Amino acid sequence: MSAVQVRPVSGHTGADISGVDLRERLRDEDVAAIRAALLRWKVVFFREQHISPSEQAAFARRFGQPTPAHPLRDSIEGHPEVLPIDRRIFDEEYGDKTARRDINGWHTDVTAVINPPAGSILRAEEVPPYGGDTTWTNLVAAYQGLSEPLQRFANQLRAVHSFHLPEGVAVSSKLRERIESKPLVSEHPVVRVHPETGERALFVSPTFVRYIVGVTPDESQRIINLFFQQITRPEYTVRFRWQKGSIAFWDNRATAHLGPQDIDHLEHERKLHRITLVGDVPVGVDGLPSRAIQGEPLLAAS
Amino acid sequence: MGETSKIEVRPLAGHIGAEIRRVNLAARLDDATIAQIRAALLEWKVVFFRNQNLGHKEQIAFAERFGELTYAHPHEDQPLGEFPEILPIDSRRFDRRYGKRYSYENRWHTDVTAAVNPPAASLLRAVTVPEYGGDTTWSNLVAAYEGLSPAVRELIDGLRAEHRFGLRFAAQDSENAYLKKVRENPLVAIHPVVRVHPETKERGLFVSPGFTSHIVGLSRLESTRILDLLFEQIAKPAYTVRFHWEPGSLAFWDNRATAHLGPQDLNHLDVERVLYRVTLVGDIPVGVDGVRSELVAGEVFGARPPERLRAAYARPSAAQEARP
Numbered sequence: 001m002s003a004v005q006v007r008p009v010s011g012h013t014g015a016d017i018s019g020v021d022l023r024e025r026l027r028d029e030d031v032a033a034i035r036a037a038l039l040r041w042k043v044v045f046f047r048e049q050h051i052s053p054s055e056q057a058a059f060a061r062r063f064g065q066p067t068p069a070h071p072l073r074d075s076i077e078g079h080p081e082v083l084p085i086d087r088r089i090f091d092e093e094y095g096d097k098t099a100r101r102d103i104n105g106w107h108t109d110v111t112a113v114i115n116p117p118a119g120s121i122l123r124a125e126e127v128p129p130y131g132g133d134t135t136w137t138n139l140v141a142a143y144q145g146l147s148e149p150l151q152r153f154a155n156q157l158r159a160v161h162s163f164h165l166p167e168g169v170a171v172s173s174k175l176r177e178r179i180e181s182k183p184l185v186s187e188h189p190v191v192r193v194h195p196e197t198g199e200r201a202l203f204v205s206p207t208f209v210r211y212i213v214g215v216t217p218d219e220s221q222r223i224i225n226l227f228f229q230q231i232t233r234p235e236y237t238v239r240f241r242w243q244k245g246s247i248a249f250w251d252n253r254a255t256a257h258l259g260p261q262d263i264d265h266l267e268h269e270r271k272l273h274r275i276t277l278v279g280d281v282p283v284g285v286d287g288l289p290s291r292a293i294q295g296e297p298l299l300a301a302s
Numbered sequence: 303m304g305e306t307s308k309i310e311v312r313p314l315a316g317h318i319g320a321e322i323r324r325v326n327l328a329a330r331l332d333d334a335t336i337a338q339i340r341a342a343l344l345e346w347k348v349v350f351f352r353n354q355n356l357g358h359k360e361q362i363a364f365a366e367r368f369g370e371l372t373y374a375h376p377h378e379d380q381p382l383g384e385f386p387e388i389l390p391i392d393s394r395r396f397d398r399r400y401g402k403r404y405s406y407e408n409r410w411h412t413d414v415t416a417a418v419n420p421p422a423a424s425l426l427r428a429v430t431v432p433e434y435g436g437d438t439t440w441s442n443l444v445a446a447y448e449g450l451s452p453a454v455r456e457l458i459d460g461l462r463a464e465h466r467f468g469l470r471f472a473a474q475d476s477e478n479a480y481l482k483k484v485r486e487n488p489l490v491a492i493h494p495v496v497r498v499h500p501e502t503k504e505r506g507l508f509v510s511p512g513f514t515s516h517i518v519g520l521s522r523l524e525s526t527r528i529l530d531l532l533f534e535q536i537a538k539p540a541y542t543v544r545f546h547w548e549p550g551s552l553a554f555w556d557n558r559a560t561a562h563l564g565p566q567d568l569n570h571l572d573v574e575r576v577l578y579r580v581t582l583v584g585d586i587p588v589g590v591d592g593v594r595s596e597l598v599a600g601e602v603f604g605a606r607p608p609e610r611l612r613a614a615y616a617r618p619s620a621a622q623e624a625r626p
Contacts, residue, residue, distance in 0.1 A: 147520045150528075153457040215451035219531060223454075226527035 004033035008041060013138040013255070014238030015041035022049045022059050022247070031062045034249075038119070039197050043136045043238065043250035043257075050245045051123070053079045053273055060121050063249075064277035065300040067117060071110065072163065072178045076273065081301040085122065085272040087263065093175045106137070106232055107207035108256045109276060112163040112184035114292035117276035121249045127242040128268030132260040135239045139201035140254050142231040143191060146202070154202065154227070155285040157190040157215075160293065161208040184295035187213060189284025190227070194253055201254045202231055203282060231256055242272070252279065309335060311342045311349075318442035318560070319543030320346035327354045327364045327552065336367045339554075343423070344502055348440045348555035348562075350545055356427055356552065358385045362580060365425045369582035372421060373607040376414065376489055376600065377467065377480070379614045386607070386615045391426065391577040400480040404575050405564035410441070410537055411512025412561045413581060415465040416489040417603035418595050421581035425554045428547040432573035436565040439544045443506035444559050446536045447496060458507075458532070459590040461495040461520070464598070465513040487610065489600035492518060494589025495532070499558055507536055508587060510561040536561050547577070557584065 003019040015037050020030055037044050051059070053076065060066050060081075069075030069083035076082045090104075110116050122134075146154065162185040165171060190212070192203035204227045212220040240248055250257065263270060278300050282290045310323040320342055325335060342349050356364070362385065365371055374381045374389040380399075382388050396403045414420050426438075447455065468484035495517065497508035511533045517525040545553060555562065568575065583604055587595045601608040607615040 145521075147524055149457060149461060149519060150524050153453065156453060156456075215453055216449075218534065219451055219454050222527060222531040222534075226524060229523060229527070 002029040002033040004030050006037040010238040012141040014043050017044045042138045042255045046247040048245045053082045060275045067276045067298045068301045083274040087270045093172045095170045104259045105207045106258045108205040109252050111161040111205040111208045113298045114186045115279045115281045115297045117252045118279035119277045122274045124242040124246045125271040126269045131262045133239050136255045136257045137237045140199045141236045143200050143202040155191050158213045160210045185293040188282050188290040192282045309338050315543040317445040317541050318347045321350045328360045347442045347560045351552040353550045365580045372581045387580050389579040393575045407512045409511040410561045410563045411510045413557050415513045416467045418491040418597035419584045419586045421557045422584035423582045426579045428551045428577045430574050430576040431547040435567045437544050437546050440560050440562045441536045441542045444504045445541045447507045458495045462518045464515045466490040490598035493587050493595040497587045506559045
């Protein structure tokens with residue numbers, strides 16, 4: 001019997017998990033219970049888990065193989081699989097706060113690569129006393145909420161995703177050089193069939209989607225807006241308030257998320273550590289896999 | 303016998319609109335000439351004639367060569383007594399009855415699509431028009447459909463939309479007499495979003511901002527987004543022609559394959575603008591899947607006014623208008 005307790009926190013998305021201590025090696029039945037909750041609720045939350053980067057990596061490995069921290073960003077010292085989510089680093093990279101706001105919109109992690117991570121595990125080291133929440137949305141529920149004619153329409157579409165900077169956004173030359181020297185562009189189905197649950201998800205990642213393939217630019221813009229508006233409807237979302245030691249673990253194949261929007265005027269530190277798990281290549285309703293246009297797959301960290 | 307002629311058809315834009323010359327519409331035209339005009343209409347969707355010397359009687363006689371005429375309009379309860387087929391588009395009349403405006407509908411629209419059988423065609427004749435301003439623009443709904451990507455065409459081929467009079471008027475308009483009339487006699491139909499033209503078999507978009515309220519079977523959000531896309535499509539300059547009216551101009555459009563936009567640039571001008579319209583009785587639209595439009599409220603828009611308007615159309619109008 002697993003000691004894991006699962007308490008859903010919204011109608012469609014998110015569950016709190018208690019009854020585990022992540023400093024210790026999890027029993028197989030606990031891993032299975034967490035995985036089941038993740039597949040059902042798309043993002044699960046742990047509280048008061050004061051663990052080290054190594055312990056976070058050990059936890060991650062129970063669910064898959066960690067990737068390198070990020071295709072374009074530096075890991076933390078000594079842990080090549082751990083990406084710092086640190087507002088000070090972002091402030092420096094992006095130069096000004098409006099730039100961060102422009103870049104830091106709704107997204108699914110690293111969909112510019114052909115095999116976006118299967119899951120992401122984000123742990124809070126230091127968080128502001130107020131503000132800085134993250135919101136997730138359930139892309140399966142968003143798909144199911146579409147009318148049947150639009151589901152059928154979406155089923156046959158594909159979209160091009162890339163790492164890119166919005167027009168006119170000032171960022172540090174270092175970040176710009178990295179993006180330009182290592183272009184990452186992939187074509188994914190708009191509706192992704194989840195490899196474990198078989199569910200269909202509206203796999204559009206607003207920050208990374210450039211256009212819908214095979215339609216005119218005007219049509220693409222309109223259709224994308226419709227899908228973005230659909231996935232960000234409040235009913236499909238959950239909003240999480242971080243504390244030191246909080247962990248969010250999301251199924252990156254079935255969610256998109258929105259980072260903090262309300263801390264630009266605050267001076268508090270906000271530092272989290274993220275580990276992503278190697279993902280498979282998405283497959284559409286018609287069985288067609290994604291296609292890399294530029295860049296390499298994101299494989300396991302060595 | 304009638305006048306025999308070879309008309310001249312001069313296209314005016316890449317996708318839509320032709321001017322027809324060398325024809326006198328006041329004369330009794332022979333069948334061959336009528337056939338040429340009909341062919342030009344089907345090809346160019348709207349045809350224009352200039353310097354025609356027509357009264358109501360001649361306009362009606364010319365229009366009848368192409369089909370049966372409707373009574374003036376489902377919401378017109380003060381028709382011109384002697385000519386119940388004529389709908390005045392008359393700025394003075396609008397002023398008196400409803401407050402200043404120059405047309406019944408100032409957004410893109412196809413005529414009377416709130417009826418289950420919108421008119422097949424409209425013939426609009428200009429009598430008094432401003433020297434500058436007051437143009438009308440038409441859009442080719444077949445070309446607009448064909449300009450969509452295959453995926454989008456496939457999506458909309460199976461969709462249906464509700465059309466009604468009196469859409470999207472703000473609450474402050476609630477005292478407006480015309481709108482009151484519209485509310486009291488609702489006219490509502492459900493049409494295919496893509497209509498198969500009964501003569502050419504071409505597919506055309508059959509939605510317009512004037513009367514299309516929503517797409518059936520979609521959420522409101524989806525409906526709004528998809529309609530915005532389609533409304534933007536039909537209004538693209540590529541598919542349009544713009545016509546400047548002169549006294550004696552007549553525009554004749556295929557109302558199954560066009561939408562049009564009335565004058566947008568007159569509100570700051572104090573001008574008179576008087577035109578007269580007749581419409582041909584239309585058939586019930588059919589979608590790509592063969593399904594016909596559905597009447598939700600109101601009556602078929604035919605030659606005879608419905609019961610509620612019978613009295614108004616029976617007696618010579620007390621408010622009979624001066625006519626040319």
